[in-house]
Amino acid sequence: MSGDVPNPIELGLARALARVGLSASTGLTRLTGGATMESWRFATGGEDLILRRAPSLAFIANRPMSHASEAAVIEAARAAGVTAPEVLTVLQESDGLGSGFIMRALPGTSNPKDILAMDGADTILREAARDLARIHSLSREDLPADAPVMDYRAAIADLRQQFEEAGGDRPIIALGLKWMEDNCPDECAPVLNHGDYRMGNILAKDGHLTGVLDWELAHFGDPHEDLAFGCMAVWRFARYDRPALGLGSLDDYFAAYEAESGRTVDRERFRYWLIHRTVWWALGCLKCAKTWREGSDRSLERVVISRRTSEQELDLLMLLEEEIWQELPRKPLDTSLIQRKFSTLSEARFGEIATAVLDWLATIKDDMQAHDRFQHAVACNALGIIARESEAYLVSPWNRSLSDALLKYGLHDDPEILDDLRLMALGKVMVDSPKYPALAVARKKWTGED
Template sequence: MDDARRERLAMWLRAAAGDASLAVTAMARLSGGAIQQNWAVDVVRDGAAEAWVLRTDNAATLAVSHGRAAEFALLRAAFAAGVTVPEPLFLCTDAQVIGAPFFVMRRVGGIAAGHRVVKSDTLGGGREACARALGRELARIHTIRPPRADLAFLGDPPGDPGAAFIAGQRAALDRQRLPHPALEWGLRALEREPLPPVAPVLCHNDFRTGNIMLDTAGVTAVLDWEFAGWGDPHADLGWLCARCWRFGNVSQEAGGIGPRGALYEGYAEVSGHPPEHARVLWWELAAHLRWAVIALDQAERHLSGVEPSLELALTGHLVPELEWQVLAMAEARAHA
């Protein structure tokens, strides 16, 4: 970010924060890839130091820049519902300030990286306490229900989230260069056992180890809201518990972090009722199917030459193991 942009940013922040003397004391690029940029921004506001994060898109990806406004709205809704998210502060939809729309939120500390989290017995306050806390977080997210004018960009809730899932995955498979009979096998297994209707709620849709920041006291932030949408609350529980998201620590069924029972208990503490286990299992098989299809799409970005990348190429090689799990889970369902 050049000096002119930094100066325009400082002016914009002064107006947004209502402090004409606000000073930006430091800015440093945090992370991000081809699409997003995250910046650590240190400011002095009303005489006190504050630590913020600025999230924006690379100028080249302006076509998807409405994503930041949507993400800001989701963070606000989650924050208001008591979900542990970084407090969203200001949204700037004017691309002229720093070259693309952006928003600013408070900076929180913690560790998210899945392989580190599942090895720790102390993060999140310990395995049992952490699984319980994750249950409470999910239940709070699920208190957000349609209709919501502030979340109108999410569209109408699906009448039957399970059927919509199956249809969506089949459409995605039809776009692939090769058929995937094992994934078809899993989808068909789900289709044979349709889920009864459920009142739709806001689903995070990527609530898993790796996207949840922890310190030794507990959850510090639920991150990555870009896939959120209306759906079956059990879909989030299934995604978190799916074996493919336990980062190798498969005996801790809640995301490789802690026991499933503690997760369900934490969920019930807030929602007033425990999740339906059979329904969570349906969505766990669905989770493997969804992750496999995402992996196929990511590999396709490499294969098509659009984005040559070793990481994307290797993602394609996750698919056989996911299919192996799909077959085992479908078999287990057939004999249940």
């Protein structure tokens, strides 16, 4: 990014860094990932720093907590012994960089693939449980007044409103919302939740935890919410077989957390929040399409994330059927309805056109660096979705009347509806995310196919 003429970010950084007695930045590089915030790495005074900022002020207009308060939460956590980064300064309007803050870079990688391949996964798991317990030890007096407090029932009502705004026509999500309304636990004494504690938001190096990142969703609530979120199937990545953060067993995770916190983990509350946050992320994915359409974030990544809704529907259905249909007779699911729908056509179909563009993108991948390479991968995912959807029959995942019925009445052990929901989930994930680890598990479970 650096050159003879500084770009606006470098100029803004110079102003912000001067405020804390540091020299201008060098080696400014956009980091990959980040579902809502931008992250930039740069050097000054012989050390690496991180700029974390919003892509636009409009994008964070409705955030319950300011970046200044988020920075204060991070500093309070660091003071409590959490491996959180040191915040050096919060951006000011005069910096011209929008909203955000600058912090010291921590060692290690946040790449889940690299962390999950490290020796010593059990050590990282224990250290993650330790840090989570320390986060939960912070009191209201330690933190900014605008740190939000979750009202469980209000949170469900908000998710239901999001569902209606998104069309209210996804039956599996409707079923999840109904289950949450019927099974919402009584509120407990609130603790500080990180709110996004999962693989991808922790750093590790040489088999040890080195950092906890991305505090924008911090709030007060049930500690089981934080415990459950990182154990969702989506955040276990390739290690579906390790239910605790992709690193190990729930028993080991809970034992380490209990030893540090002095609390006892309630398995039923944990299960509730596992389902709640799965519905939450499903609706968060759906909302990404709206965000893109409205123009507050026109990134390619936003569009592709919206198609990850189906992953959460698959996970949600597998979670719910453990309880709802455990007594029903099982028979292999007939997946013939989601087979290919074309045989021959003389001209290129649009899926074939997408595949041709994919082939061309492969030829330029090696010429890309850093964030462009990440965007290349996102573009390939987008084109793959187009190619697969053009070729497949789908049992429609959009059904408003069924969704309304499930929201109102739930299910009454109807195996035919169960099969319809399974076909919806399988077919959609086969199009949207065919390499999603839970898909192979669901296919084996529901069809007997390897």
